[in-house]
Amino acid sequence: MADVSAIGKKLKKKFPNAVTKVKTFRGELTISIDKDYIERVAKFLCGDKASNFDYLSDLCGVDKSRLGSSNTFEVVYHLYSLKKNHRVRLKVEIPASNPIIDTVTNVWKTADWHEREAYDMFGIIFEGHPNLKRILTPEGFEGYPLRKDYPLKGRQPDSLREVYRKGKE
Amino acid sequence: MTEAATQQVMSINMGPQHPSTHGVLRLILELDGETVVKATPHIGFLHRGVEKLAEYKTYHQFITLTDRLDYLAPLSNNLGYVLAVEKLLNIEAPKRSQYIRIILCELTRISSHLLWLATHALDIGAMTVYFYCFRERETINNIFEMAAGARMNLSYFRIGGVARDLPDGFVEKVREFVNDFPARLRDYETLLTKNKIWLMRTKDVGVISAEDAINYGLSGPSIRGSGVKWDVRKSEPYSSYDEMDFIVPVGQNGDVYDRYIVRLEEMRQSNEIVRQAMDTIPKGKFIAELPDVTLPQKENLKKSMEALIHHFKVVTGGICPPVGEVYACVEAPKGELGFYIVSDGTKNPYRVKIRPPSFVNLEGLQKMVEGHLIADVVAVIGSLDIVLGEIDR
Secondary structure (H helix, E strand, O other): OOOOHHHHHHHHHHOOOOEEEEEEEOOEEEEEEOHHHHHHHHHHHHHOOOOOOOEEEEEEEEEOOOOOOOOEEEEEEEEEEOOOOEEEEEEEEEEOOOOEEEOOOOOOOOHHHHHHHHHHHHOOEEEOOOOOOOOOOOOOOOOOOOOOOOOOOOOOOOHHHHHHHHOOO | OOOOOOOOOEEEEEOOOOHHHOOOOEEEEEEEOOEEEEEEEEOOOOOOOHHHHHOOOOOOOHHHHHHOOOOOOHHHHHHHHHHHHHHHHOOOOOHHHHHHHHHHHHHHHHHHHHHHHHHHHHHHOOOHHHHHHHHHHHHHHHHHHHHHOOOOOOOOEEOOEEOOOOOOOHHHHHHHHHHHHHHHHHHHHHHHOOOHHHHHHHOOOOOOOHHHHHHOOOOOHHHHOOOOOOOHHHHOOOOOHHHOOOOOOOOOOOOHHHHHHHHHHHHHHHHHHHHHHHHHOOOOOOEOOOOOOOOOOHHHHHOOHHHHHHHHHHHHHOOOOOOEEEEEEEEEOOEEEEEEEEEOOOOOOOEEEEEOHHHHHHHOHHHHHOOOEHHHHHHHHHHHOOOHHHHHO
């Protein structure tokens, strides 16, 4: 594993307002990004020669509302560089009441389904996504199952049963 | 999207009940004659909410659920998960257990690739290979049964090691398999590799360039078929893989045939890894002795009151890792399998995100089949080696 600590500093130099926090835990670098900058930061990290994060390993949502008192969601990006063999984690906090963030599908095409899943599970809206529809749950599903306020044994309303049986008209 | 030659585009539904979609995958194919204009995968038929369930399980309990992700390679899933928790706890499994993990994970890889080869060949019309592969897979299942007591959903790995030591006769049985297997592989190759029909069905079908493969996030044999030499076992070695000597096979053209060649060679390499690990397996403990994490030995429970209390404490109280988050990934048979765990310091994980390789690999399907014939769709799905259990979770 290459040393990644320089990436945080470099990013801070390039986008002074974007980086809100840099943290290392168990040897993994986590950079918190302001939500307005995510697309620009993603483009920069992907194209920059020294960091060269050409591979998006994973993208997911996290509901932070049971951690402390902050009522926020987090979008977490796991980036990997095939050439440099290093990883970094980007985190963006967005308010749970208005979960909107820019898409990164035009940087990594693989983000398409990951973002759809995050939308499906948390209701996070990725602005500019080409096809933001539910992916794992069926059409007409109500609620966002991975939010902390969604019950484990959540039930769908009876009115949907007919829709599932007959299929969409 | 490819320009349609005529304006008569027909939509055809393929799956979810279709033998060549390897589970409950549904594709909406828009066809112009026999040419695929657009392919839209619909997934989620097997969605069980594993990530939601994880938030209500203790760290130990979740191991059994990981078996049910990629049910053809349960031990690779176990390993990915326990490595993530071990990273979170900042502990390391004893050397012997790391070697046991290598042996079993490589056998899992062979088993998974055998099932892939069997069904992939059957999809394209070569039936003999199917019977051959299942014969070898049966032997591997017997080996698993010796070690774990189960044949399919093993749940054999534990946080900090493995459930129990290898039984007597295990090494001999595996050695027998390892010595036989290269000849078996040659059998498969004589049936397929230079077979004219096989070549016509797989050469230059489902081509994806290295650049696209990276952008679409493919991993495992699917990206290596395009010539990208990347294997998590080599680039970020875990569980003593750095002590094993093996090569990472890559293809050139990124077509179905190259992915086939890569997987066949991988089986050969895995076989050699098993052989090396068996020759050099160290003696010692099979699970770390960490009172607040690992369970006491089952035999002691009947004899020692302290062991019983200890067992009760770990099972009911669970383990409480420090607040933090980790991402750990392994090279599963299908590609990079990652676990992202957020801990809030309690006995239940706050959030578990699974990065399933098949989910991401399937995303590249559209790119590979558009503009090609409908019969090629079957070949391409087979060459991606998807398992719906981990796609839908």
